[in-house]
Structure formats: C-alpha cells, structure tokens
Amino acid sequence: xxxxxxxxxxxxxxxxxxxxxxxxxxxxxxxxxxxxxxxxxxxxxxxxxxxxxxxxxxxxxxxxxxxxxxxxxxxxxxxxxxxxxxxxxxxxxxxxxxxxxxxxxxxxxxxxxxxxxxxxxxxxxxxxxxxxxxxxxxxxxxxxxxxxxxxxxxxxxxxxxxxxxx
Amino acid sequence: xxxxxxxxxxxxxxxxxxxxxxxxxxxxxxxxxxxxxxxxxxxxxxxxxxxxxxxxxxxxxxxxxxxxxxxxxxxxxxxxxxxxxxxxxxxxxxxxxxxxxxxxxxxxxxxxxxxxxxxxxxxxxxxxxxxxxxxxxxxxxxxxxxxxxxxxxxxxxxxxxxxxxx
Amino acid sequence: xxxxxxxxxxxxxxxxxxxxxxxxxxxxxxxxxxxxxxxxxxxxxxxxxxxxxxxxxxxxxxxxxxxxxxxxxxxxxxxxxxxxxxxxxxxxxxxxxxxxxxxxxxxxxxxxxxxxxxxxxxxxxxxxxxxxxxxxxxxxxxxxxxxxxxxxxxxxxxxxxxxxxx
Amino acid sequence: xxxxxxxxxxxxxxxxxxxxxxxxxxxxxxxxxxxxxxxxxxxxxxxxxxxxxxxxxxxxxxxxxxxxxxxxxxxxxxxxxxxxxxxxxxxxxxxxxxxxxxxxxxxxxxxxxxxxxxxxxxxxxxxxxxxxxxxxxxxxxxxxxxxxxxxxxxxxxxxxxxxxxx
Numbered sequence: 001x002x003x004x005x006x007x008x009x010x011x012x013x014x015x016x017x018x019x020x021x022x023x024x025x026x027x028x029x030x031x032x033x034x035x036x037x038x039x040x041x042x043x044x045x046x047x048x049x050x051x052x053x054x055x056x057x058x059x060x061x062x063x064x065x066x067x068x069x070x071x072x073x074x075x076x077x078x079x080x081x082x083x084x085x086x087x088x089x090x091x092x093x094x095x096x097x098x099x100x101x102x103x104x105x106x107x108x109x110x111x112x113x114x115x116x117x118x119x120x121x122x123x124x125x126x127x128x129x130x131x132x133x134x135x136x137x138x139x140x141x142x143x144x145x146x147x148x149x150x151x152x153x154x155x156x157x158x159x160x161x162x163x164x165x166x
Numbered sequence: 167x168x169x170x171x172x173x174x175x176x177x178x179x180x181x182x183x184x185x186x187x188x189x190x191x192x193x194x195x196x197x198x199x200x201x202x203x204x205x206x207x208x209x210x211x212x213x214x215x216x217x218x219x220x221x222x223x224x225x226x227x228x229x230x231x232x233x234x235x236x237x238x239x240x241x242x243x244x245x246x247x248x249x250x251x252x253x254x255x256x257x258x259x260x261x262x263x264x265x266x267x268x269x270x271x272x273x274x275x276x277x278x279x280x281x282x283x284x285x286x287x288x289x290x291x292x293x294x295x296x297x298x299x300x301x302x303x304x305x306x307x308x309x310x311x312x313x314x315x316x317x318x319x320x321x322x323x324x325x326x327x328x329x330x331x332x
Numbered sequence: 333x334x335x336x337x338x339x340x341x342x343x344x345x346x347x348x349x350x351x352x353x354x355x356x357x358x359x360x361x362x363x364x365x366x367x368x369x370x371x372x373x374x375x376x377x378x379x380x381x382x383x384x385x386x387x388x389x390x391x392x393x394x395x396x397x398x399x400x401x402x403x404x405x406x407x408x409x410x411x412x413x414x415x416x417x418x419x420x421x422x423x424x425x426x427x428x429x430x431x432x433x434x435x436x437x438x439x440x441x442x443x444x445x446x447x448x449x450x451x452x453x454x455x456x457x458x459x460x461x462x463x464x465x466x467x468x469x470x471x472x473x474x475x476x477x478x479x480x481x482x483x484x485x486x487x488x489x490x491x492x493x494x495x496x497x498x
Numbered sequence: 499x500x501x502x503x504x505x506x507x508x509x510x511x512x513x514x515x516x517x518x519x520x521x522x523x524x525x526x527x528x529x530x531x532x533x534x535x536x537x538x539x540x541x542x543x544x545x546x547x548x549x550x551x552x553x554x555x556x557x558x559x560x561x562x563x564x565x566x567x568x569x570x571x572x573x574x575x576x577x578x579x580x581x582x583x584x585x586x587x588x589x590x591x592x593x594x595x596x597x598x599x600x601x602x603x604x605x606x607x608x609x610x611x612x613x614x615x616x617x618x619x620x621x622x623x624x625x626x627x628x629x630x631x632x633x634x635x636x637x638x639x640x641x642x643x644x645x646x647x648x649x650x651x652x653x654x655x656x657x658x659x660x661x662x663x664x
Contacts, residue, residue: 083262096249112613118606136634274450281444302468415594428581
C-alpha cells in the first residue's frame with residue numbers, strides 16, 4: 001500500500017507579501033489537482049494559509065503542523081491539525097515529512113527550514129526567490145536546490161524528483 | 167471549515183499481545199467507520215499497526231507519527247507518514263494532536279504517552295486495562311481517565327467527549 | 333578528560349509535599365558533597381528547587397533544564413539554566429543526560445520521566461516511593477528500578493551503578 | 499543568586515577549516531578567561547571541539563549539547579555532556595540557553611542556528627564571516643547581528659550586550 005505523496009510549502013507567515021500569497025494560493029491549487037497532500041506550518045497567515053486555501057478549493061487534503069500546545073492561530077484551511085507544542089522546532093517535522101519542499105519568500109523561520117532541509121538531504125524548490133537568498137543557500141547546499149519562476153515549473157520539478165526517489 | 171476529528175490509539179509495539187492486537191484491529195475499523203481519522207505512533211508493530219490495518223479495511227484515513235529520521239519501520243497501513251526524527255518525544259505530538267486518546271495494553275512508551283496526556287489535560291480511554299495500571303494512572307490523573315471493556319463503549323465515550331468539547 | 337558525573341533528581345513541582353521537599357534538599361546536599369553535578373527540571377518549585385537549594389549549600393554545580401522559551405519560573409538555585417522551549421518533552425534531556433536518576437514523589441510529569449528512563453534503559457532509584465507507584469513501574473520496567481528509604485542508601489546505589497558503567 | 503553567563507559558539511563540524519578552528523580555539527580561551535561558560539553543539543569536530551579545547555586550557559566550564567541518544571561522538575573537552583536524542587533540533591537549546599551567540603564559519607546546521615537565533619531575538623556576533631552570508635542574514639534579521647574581525651572585538655561586543663540585558 002503506497003503512502004501518500006506529501007509536498008511541503010514553506011514561507012513567511014505575518015511578513016508575507018500579497019504577491020507571495022497569490023503565488024502560494026496558485027501552487028496550493030496545483031498541488032491538490034495532482035492528488036498530492038499539502039503540508040505547511042499550519043498557521044492562519046501568509047504563505048501557509050494561502051497555499052492551504054488554494055488546495056481546499058481543489059478538494060485537496062491539507063496538513064498543518066502547528067507550533068503551539070493547542071490549535072490557536074491555526075489556519076481554517078488545515079484539514080489535519082497536528083499540535084506539536086514545540087515552537088520553531090516543529091519545522092523539522094515539516095521538512096522530514098515532505099517528499100519535496102517548495103519555498104516562497106524568505107524569513108528567519110523559513111531559513112531554518114531550508115537549512116534543516118539541506119542537512120536532511122531533501123530536494124528543495126525555490127519559487128521566484130531573490131538572488132541573494134538563492135546564492136546563499138546554493139553556497140551551503142548547492143546540489144539540493146533548484147530555482148524556478150512559475151507554478152507549472154514547480155510541478156515539473158516535483159514529478160522529476162518523485163520519479164527518481166520511487 | 168471544520169478540521170477532522172483525530173482519535174489517537176496508543177499501545178505497545180513489539181511487546182504487544184495477540185489479544186491486544188485483535189482489539190486494536192476492531193477499534194481501528196470502528197474509528198474509520200465513524201469517519202474519524204486514526205493517529206498512531208506509526209510503526210509496523212503491535213497496537214499501532216493493528217489499529218491502522220483495521221482502519222484501512224474500512225477506508226479510513228490513517229496518520230503515523232514516526233520516531234526516526236526516515237520512514238524505516240513504518241507501518242504499511244499509514245496513509246500519511248509524519249517523520250519527526252525525535253525518538254520517543256514524538257509521543258507529545260500524538261497526544262496533543264488527538265481529540266481523544268484510547269489506550270490498549272501498557273509499556274514504557276505507552277506510559278509516557280498517558281503521562282503526557284494527563285499533563286496536557288486530554289481525555290483518555292483505557293480499553294481492557296489491567297487493574298494495577300488503571301489504579302496508578304487514576305492516582306496521578308483520575309478525572310481524565312475512563313475505563314471500558316468493549317469497542318462499542320469506546321465509541322460511546324468518544325462521542326460524549328467530542329460533544330462536550332465542541 | 334573525564335566528563336562530570338550528572339545525577340538527575342526528578343519529582344513533582346507545585347504538587348510536592350513538605351516531606352518530599354525536605355528529602356530532596358538533603359539529597360541535593362549529599363550529591364554536591366560527592367562532587368557530582370545535580371540536574372533537575374529547573375523550576376522554582378517542589379523537588380527540583382529543594383534539591384538544587386541543598387546542592388548550592390554545599391557549593392555544588394546545578395543545572396536546570398527549563399521547559400519554557402525563556403528563564404521565567406526558573407529556580408534561583410540553578411547555576412546553569414538551559415532554556416529549551418520544548419515544554420514537557422525537555423524531560424527527555426533530563427533523562428538522557430543523567431548518569432543515574434533519583435525520583436522523589438510522583439506526578440504526571442515525573443511519570444513521563446520514569447517512563448522515558450525505562451525506555452532509555454537508565455538506572456532509576458525510587459526514594460521513599462509509595463507501593464502502588466513502585467509496583468506499576470516494576471511491572472513495565474522492573475530490572476532498571478531500585479527502591480530505597482534513605483539518602484545514604486541512594487548514595488550507595490549511585491556509586492554502585494557508576495562503578496558498573498565506567 | 500546570579501546564574502552563570504553562557505556564551506554559545508556555533509560553527510561547522512566536519513566541514514570546518516583549520517583557520518576557523520584556530521579562531522574558535524582562541525575564542526574559547528578568551529571566553530573562559532572572562533569566567534563565562536562556553537556552550538557548543540558538543541561534537542568532537544571543527545569549531546565546537548576547538549572552542550571547548552581552548553576553554554579547557556584556561557580552566558573554563560564547557561557544556562556540549564549533543565544531538566544523539568548517547569555520548570557517542572562527543573568532544574572530550576565537554577565537561578557537561580547534555581544528551582538530547584533530538585538531532586538537529588537540539589540547536590534550539592543552544593540558541594535559547596546562550597546569552598550571546600558567536601558564529602565562526604557557515605554550514606547548513608550553523609545556518610539553522612542563526613535562523614533560530616534571529617527568531618528568538620538573540621544577539622549574534624559573526625566573527626570573520628564571508629560577505630554573502632553576512633548580507634543574507636542581515637537581510638532577514640539585520641538589527642540582531644554584528645560583524646567583527648578579531649577575538650578582542652568579540653569580547654567587547656559580548657560585554658556590551660550583557661550590560662544592556664542585565
């Protein structure tokens with residue numbers, strides 16, 4: 001019995017931009033349309049919330065891995081709310097549980113996730129990332145990171161990575 | 167949008183008995199038949215494995231919260247494999263994420279889960295528990311624990327707890 | 333270069349009794365007098381606080397492994413305050429870092445520590461424990477637990493365990 | 499009773515350079531000479547090991563926060579070996595427990611620590627950091643990071659930060 005494919009979408013919460021949220025929303029729809037499970041940090045803000053909103057519009061399954069000891073601050077678009085009580089280190093669960101990780105935008109929490117993903121040897125896709133961020137993470141983990149500009153390119157990359165790993 | 171109800175089933179892995187596994191299997195079927203999500207420690211042994219096997223026979227959704235840094239040792243009946251890399255402390259996620267916790271059998275890992283559940287003020291159902299275990303946990307957290315003898319009684323208790331919390 | 337011997341003292345915080353606190357205080361003094369480092373859960377209550385107070389009277393070194401994201405609620409007798417931000421699961425650090433674990437009193441948090449200690453195959457000393465608690469933990473991890481009635485007997489046990497492990 | 503000042507020194511393990519190790523060794527000596535406790539990730543490699551070696555030459559107290567479930571791979575210069583069994587997420591303890599964090603070199607694990615330190619609003623000192631790394635972290639957490647070129651400048655910065663916080 002095959003377990004479900006989980007795609008993690010990571011990015012800023014409160015500090016996210018409308019452009020990044022729109023991109024996350026489109027990505028969430030596309031992930032759900034492929035039948036993949038969407039996993040995020042689960043909070044009702046920014047990239048996480050927007051991606052899960054998109055996934056729910058296409059009847060996808062969404063998992064939110066929450067930092068607090070209860071469901072406060074959780075996105076209403078998370079079907080499955082995992083309550084960790086672990087604060088920022090719940091990020092490790094996001095990384096280790098996702099088959100592929102897509103990153104939109106950048107902030108300290110997101111940077112910790114990309115760093116942990118490099119350490120865990122996970123495949124990472126940067127979507128419309130700024131050059132400084134891309135260059136920094138290429139320097140500390142180059143062969144694990146690809147950079148793309150559109151949601152369809154993200155899907156192509158994910159499919160390629162999944163076919164290699166299975 | 168309502169998030170899914172998650173029922174956690176906890177119990178021994180390698181040290182489980184055939185009787186406890188059979189009980190877990192029946193409980194897993196019953197949980198799935200109610201439309202609830204089943205969450206366990208995710209390993210391919212004992213109570214966790216048997217409960218998820220039961221749930222899959224009724225087309226339920228199953229979540230396995232795994233202790234290691236990868237999916238090794240995971241039950242093939244876990245639809246969603248959460249990889250934590252946290253060892254025994256992933257037990258906290260099991261407890262905090264479950265609306266209600268059902269316990270079958272007893273071992274050190276299970277005892278840590280019941281202890282954390284008492285600390286987190288969660289409702290706990292002991293199914294066919296031995297008297298010594300029941301008396302010990304009643305002593306340190308009495309009002310959170312009920313003891314029942316059959317799977318239908320577990321369902322009754324869960325429904326009662328869910329109606330109080332919603 | 334030999335690393336320092338760490339003795340973990342575990343027991344209830346707010347729910348501790350004056351008798352248990354007095355016992356913890358005497359034990360803390362005795363541990364410091366032996367030149368061992370005392371490790372506790374670090375909070376300003378009950379067994380943890382009393383044991384560290386005793387150790388400081390004998391100029392011992394004390395480590396408090398704190399549950400919160402900052403030092404709030406920390407015992408003033410903790411020389412080294414480790415801030416984990418992990419809540420109850422910081423208990424795993426207490427257990428894994430201690431050469432030997434001494435338990436005074438019982439509550440849900442303490443029960444999770446004893447359970448994790450059994451799982452981690454650590455030596456555990458119960459000091460003046462009640463019979464129900466002793467019987468329960470003997471049942472799930474018998475060969476790792478000894479029960480003694482006085483502080484001098486605790487010291488004898490620790491020395492015996494240390495000589496076996498080194 | 500004042501708790502001890504803890505200075506965290508973070509940097510690459512296996513991938514460290516001889517220059518960074520030498521710098522860490524000098525920094526460790528200087529930290530110990532000030533009477534501060536040195537905290538590192540505790541492993542027998544690179545910046546962690548070199549800094550603790552330096553501290554021990556000046557009779558400092560050293561704490562190693564280890565990633566595994568036992569002491570394997572620990573630096574022999576760690577007086578107090580904290581065993582977390584948490585892998586990379588033990589990095590959060592390093593960050594939250596340190597009054598000030600000094601970073602030498604850069605790798606994925608170190609990047610996760612700097613990211614967590616920014617999130618936790620900790621003061622961070624980069625010692626002889628490359629420009630790309632400095633620019634990236636300034637971008638996501640500018641006001642928390644200072645960059646210096648020599649060990650004496652690190653000491654000046656630490657003293658300034660400690661006086662502000664106390």
